[in-house]
Amino acid sequence: MKITEALLLAFDTETTGPDTANDRVVELGATYVLAGLPHGAPLRTLVDPGQYIPAGATAVHGIKNEDVAGAPRWPEVAPQFLPHLRSGALPCGYNLLGFDCPLIHAENRRHGIEWTIPVALDPYLFAAWHHRGDRSRKLGAMCETYAIALPEERAHSADADALAAGMLVVAMARAGVIPDDVEAALAEQQRLQAALAEENTRFGRYLYFDRADGRMRVGLGKHVGCLLEEADAEYLKWMLGRPDIPEEARGLLSRALGQVEQMGLF
Numbered sequence: 001m002k003i004t005e006a007l008l009l010a011f012d013t014e015t016t017g018p019d020t021a022n023d024r025v026v027e028l029g030a031t032y033v034l035a036g037l038p039h040g041a042p043l044r045t046l047v048d049p050g051q052y053i054p055a056g057a058t059a060v061h062g063i064k065n066e067d068v069a070g071a072p073r074w075p076e077v078a079p080q081f082l083p084h085l086r087s088g089a090l091p092c093g094y095n096l097l098g099f100d101c102p103l104i105h106a107e108n109r110r111h112g113i114e115w116t117i118p119v120a121l122d123p124y125l126f127a128a129w130h131h132r133g134d135r136s137r138k139l140g141a142m143c144e145t146y147a148i149a150l151p152e153e154r155a156h157s158a159d160a161d162a163l164a165a166g167m168l169v170v171a172m173a174r175a176g177v178i179p180d181d182v183e184a185a186l187a188e189q190q191r192l193q194a195a196l197a198e199e200n201t202r203f204g205r206y207l208y209f210d211r212a213d214g215r216m217r218v219g220l221g222k223h224v225g226c227l228l229e230e231a232d233a234e235y236l237k238w239m240l241g242r243p244d245i246p247e248e249a250r251g252l253l254s255r256a257l258g259q260v261e262q263m264g265l266f
């Protein structure tokens with residue numbers, strides 16, 4: 001089945017923080033997407049996390065402790081969401097595999113709920129590979145890249161982010177970045193997930209291979225996308241001083257820095 005013709009179930013969570021093992025859901029939003037357009041009414045519910053919502057989390061999504069007072073707890077929300085996951089629609093969401101799925105699974109385990117999210121499509125993995133040299137690969141930036149417009153007043157709400165992710169999946173499939181076949185897209189996603197994990201182990205955030213010609217490029221900051229041999233020497237020194245840089249990246253940076261400084265002598 002083609003992604004551009006399939007029914008998608010895009011969903012997103014807002015949470016008490018970024019720790020998938022210990023933070024809690026404060027909002028769940030979902031929407032069905034068909035041919036790049038919303039299909040039916042969006043699904044949205046606030047969730048009482050049973051713990052304090054830090055100010056830093058509120059600054060991101062705008063949900064305050066008083067907003068969730070009286071909202072249902074996760075054991076009430078989970079069984080209402082499950083029929084949608086079993087509807088036959090393809091689940092998808094931005095950074096779904098890296099964040100939302102692990103967090104929901106942790107919530108389920110915490111409350112003795114046994115279901116898990118089935119196979120899902122995550123456009124973030126395709127963005128992380130094909131747009132590695134972009135200054136930002138956040139959902140909003142990718143929506144701008146693929147000319148997806150969303151209402152400003154709904155930014156960072158779970159249902160709006162879910163809709164954006166669903167529309168992005170279709171737009172990326174139309175652009176050929178995601179294969180326009182569900183099985184092919186899932187297989188390619190698995191390949192990219194492994195390739196990105198290997199790249200992260202070898203180079204961390206700091207370097208990456210150009211997807212077209214294999215040349216080494218700077219992976220973060222104001223020089224992201226710059227060829228390593230053409231990068232600013234002071235920036236290379238800054239990266240070398242970072243405590244989390246992998247050894248292979250450190251060696252490449254050291255050699256490149258030596259070459260850059262040698263060139264500066266002439």
